[in-house]
Amino acid sequence: MTAWLVAIIKTGIMVLCAPLLAGWVKWLKCRLQNRQGPPPWQPYRDLLKLFRKDIVVAETASPIFRMAPYIVFSATTLAGSVVPLLMVNLPTSAIADVIVLVGFFALARFFLALAGMDVGTAFGGMGSSREVTVSSLAEPAMLLAVFTLAMTVGSTNLATVITRLAAAPFQLYPSFIFSAMAMLLVALAETGRIPVDNPATHLELTMIHEAMILEYSGRHLALMEWAAMIKLMVYGVLLVNLFLPWGVALSSTPSAIATAIAAATGKLLGLGLVLAAAETGLAKMRLFRVPQFLGLAFILSLIGMLSHVILEVR
C-alpha cells in the first residue's frame, strides 16, 4: 500500500513539476537569445490565470469537445505515472510497459485530433491532419529505438530496463548512441518543439498543436496546455533515465532517494539546456521537410537495431 502511495506522490511530482521544466526551457531560450524572458515559474501563473477564466465554447461544438481536455490530461498523467522518475521499484511501472506508454500518448492524441475536427473550422482540421501525419511517422521510429534497448536487456518494462542498465558496469553500446539520437529527434517532433512545430507561434501556415486547440479557452485550454507540458516532462524523463540511467534509486534508502532527486534535477536541467540551445540554433522546418527529419530518426533507430544485432549479440 505504501508503494502505491509513493507511486501516486511520484505522479504528483511529475505533474506539478512539468510546468517548471517548460518554463525553464523558455527562460533559457530567451537568455540565449539575449532577451529578458519570463521567469521559469511563469507557466504556473499562466495556468492559474486560465483556470480562473470563463469558458467560451463554439456553437458547433459537440460533447467530444468538452470531454477531450479531461481525457487528454488523464491519459498523459497516466503516462507520467508509468515512467520511473526517481525510483524503479514502484507498482505503477508494472501497469504498463513502453508499448502501452506509446499507446497512452496515442489515446491522448486521438482525442486531441478529434477535438480539433469538432468545431468544423479549417484551422482545427489542418492541425489535426498535420498532427496525425507527424505522429504516425514518429511512432515507428520511437518504437524501433526502444526495441533496441528492450532486446539488449530482454524486457520492455521501463523499470526493468533502467534497473538492468544502471546495475550493469558502464559499457558504451554503439546501438544506444544511435537509439538515443533517434529518440531525441522523435521527442522533438512529438512534443511539438522546433524544428517540427513552434510552441510560440500562431501563424496558420506553420502551426500544428496550436491549431488544434485554437477554439479552447479557460480551464479547458489550461488542461490542454498542462497536458502538453507533462508530455514534454515524460519524454524528457524517458530520455535521461533510459540513456543515462545513473542516479536512479535502485533501493528506497533516504540517501539513495536524495541522490536520485539531485541526479534527476541535474539531468533534466541539462536536457533543458540542450533543448534551448537546439531551439535557438535551428529554424522551424517547412511541413513537408518534416518527413525527412523523421525519416532520419527512423534510419538512426534502424542503424541502432542493426548494430545491436550485428555487433552486440553474442
Place this chain on the structure above:
Amino acid sequence: MPLSIAQLAVLFALASALAPLPFFRSNRLLKAMAFVLLGFSGLAALIAGGLALFADAPSDLILPIGLPWLHCHLHTDPLAGFFLVIIGLITTVAAVYGSAYVREYENGPQPLAVLTIFTGLFVAGMYLLVLTADAFSFMMAWEVMSVSSYFLVAFQHQQAANRRAAFLYLLMAQVSGLCILLAFGVLAGFGDGFSFQAMAAAPLGSGWATIAFTLAFIGFGIKAGVVPLHVWLPQAHPVAPSHISALMSGVMLKVAIYGFIRFTYGLLGDIHWQWGVPTLIIGSASAILGVLYALMQHDLKRLLAYHSVENIGIIYMGLGLSMLFAGHGLPGLAALGLIAALYHCLNHAIFKSLLFFGAGAILQKSHEHDLERMGGLLRRMPVTAVCFLVGCISISALPPFNGFVSEWLTFQAALQAPALGNGVLDSLIPMAAAVLALTGALAAACFVKVFGVAFLGQPRTRHARKARLAQPRMMFGQGVLAVLCLVLGVLPTWTVSVLDRITRQLLGRGLPEATAHGWLWLTPVATHNASYGAPLVLLGIALAWMLSYLFLHPRRGPRSVRVGPAWDCGFGGLTPRMQYTSTAFTMPIRRIFRPVWPIEEGLEETSAGRRYHLKVGDWAWQTVYQPMGRMLLAAARRVTIIQGGNIRVYLAYSFFTILIMLWWIV
C-alpha cells in the same frame, strides 16, 4: 453434446433460409420468421462453440450423408469451438440488427426473400465449414459459403458496378477453392482417404509438405484478402447490405483464417520455420498497404473493407511469428504468437461488425455512403456515434480497448526474436514490428479522419442534416458489440486463459505464464519482462479524470460556460464547406507515401469554374490482376485455333476422344 447443438444451429440456419418461403408475399411475416430463426441459429452456435471450447475431449460424429464411400465427418474441438463462437456471436447480433436494417429493401425492386434465403445458406455454410472433418464436406461447405455470398454481393444488381464486383468475387472465390482442393489433393495422395484424420497421418516429405502449404497459403490467402490478392475484397464487401458486409468482413474472413490454421497446424502438423517467413512478410505488407489504401478512401464502407485487409495482415503476422517459433522448437513462444493471432481474430470480428453496423445506420438514415457528404452526425445520431467511436478506438489499437491487447501481444511475440538465434530473422522481425507500429499509427490517423469528418463538425449536405436516430434494434446490436470491445480490452487475462486451450490442442503447450499473476496482470513471458494491467489502466484513467475534475473545476467565482460563434478570423461567414474534408485531411500522407498509389489528379477548367479531381487507384489491380487477365485472354485466344467452325473437324475430335477413352479403360 456440443455437436448436437451445433447441428441444431445448422438446421436453424437452413430453416431461416427455407421456412419463410411460403410467406414471401408478406414482408413482415417473412422478416419475422427469417431473422428470428437466424438469431436462434446464432445463439445455438454460440452455445455449441462455448461447450466445444471448454470440453475436455473432442467429439466426433459420422453422418450418413455425402458420398457412398465417404460419409460426412463432423468434429468439434477447441479450435472449431472458438470460431463457432465468433460466427455465432456476430450472426446473433447481425440478426437483431438486420431485422431493422432490411426495412430499406422492403419496397425495393428485388424481393426480400432472396436476401433471407442466401443469408441463411451463407451462415449454414460457415457453420458446416468449421464443423466438418473431411475434405469433401469441407469443400462443399466452402462452396455453399462462397456461392451464396455471391448472391448477397449481387443483391442490388441494378447497378453495373455491383454486378462487376460480384463477378470478380465469384471468380476469385473459385480460384481460391481450386487451390485449396489441390492442397487437399496433395495430402490425400499420400494418406489413405479424405478424412482429416487420415490426412493428418499422411507421411509427407518436406518438399510435398511445402507444396501443400503453398497451395493452402494461396487458396486461403485469396479468401482472407491478403496483399496482393486483395483487390476483390474492397469491391465486393461494401456493396452487400450492411449486416451482410459485417458478416463477410467480420466472420467470413475469419473462416478463411480458420481453414489456414486447421490446414497448417492440424493437418500438416510438422511446421517448417521457413513457412513463417512468407507468412510474416505477406502479413506485414497486407497490414501496411491495407491501411494506406484505406486512408485514401472516402466511401465509408469501402474504407472499412480496406481496413479488413490491414487487420488480416496483423493476424497473419501473429501466425507467421508463431510458425517461426514452432519451427525452431519453441512451443511456448509459438503459443504466444498464435494467441495474439486468435485474439485479433475475435477482436476484429467484433469491432469490424460494429463499424459496419454504424456505416449501415448512417446509410439508412442519411442515404449517404460518401464521407465527403456527411458531417455533424454526432448530434443527430448520438447512440450510433458513441458506439462507432468505441469501434474507432478499438480498431486504432488504443488502450484500454480490445484492439490494443492483441496488437500488444503481437509486439511481445515479435520482441522474442532473439530466441531464434538467427541474425537475419533477428533484424527482420523487429522491422516487422516497426511496420506494425506504423500501421497502428496510420490506422489511428484514418479513424480520426472517419469520425471527425462523419460525426463531428457541421453537416455538409441536406441529407446529413436530416439524419435521425436509428431504430432501437440497430442501436442495440451496436451497443452489445461496443460493450464487448471494452470487456475484451479490460479483461484480457480471462480471454487468454480461454485461448490457451486452443494452443494446448494445436501446439501441445499453452501459455500459463501469461495469466500466472491473477486477473489484473497480463504477463506474456514473465513479470519482469513485460506486463499490462488493463483493469488498472481503466481505473487510472477514471481516477485521473475524477481528480482533475474535482480539483481543477472552480468552486467559487464564475463557472459559466458561454456559447459563442467559432473563431472565423474576424471575416465572418463560416460555412460547412470550409471544413477539412476527408481528401484534404489525408493530403500530407498522400504526399509522403506518394509511390504507393497510382494517382490521377488535376485541375479542370469548366464553365462553372475550376474543378479539382483526384482518383486514387489500387496498385495490385494494375500489376497483378490486369496482367493475369490479359495472360488468360491471350491463352484463350491461342486455344481458339482448334475451334475451326468446321463440323467435320469437331466430329473428328469426338471420335478421337472416344478412342482415347476406350483405350484408357481397356
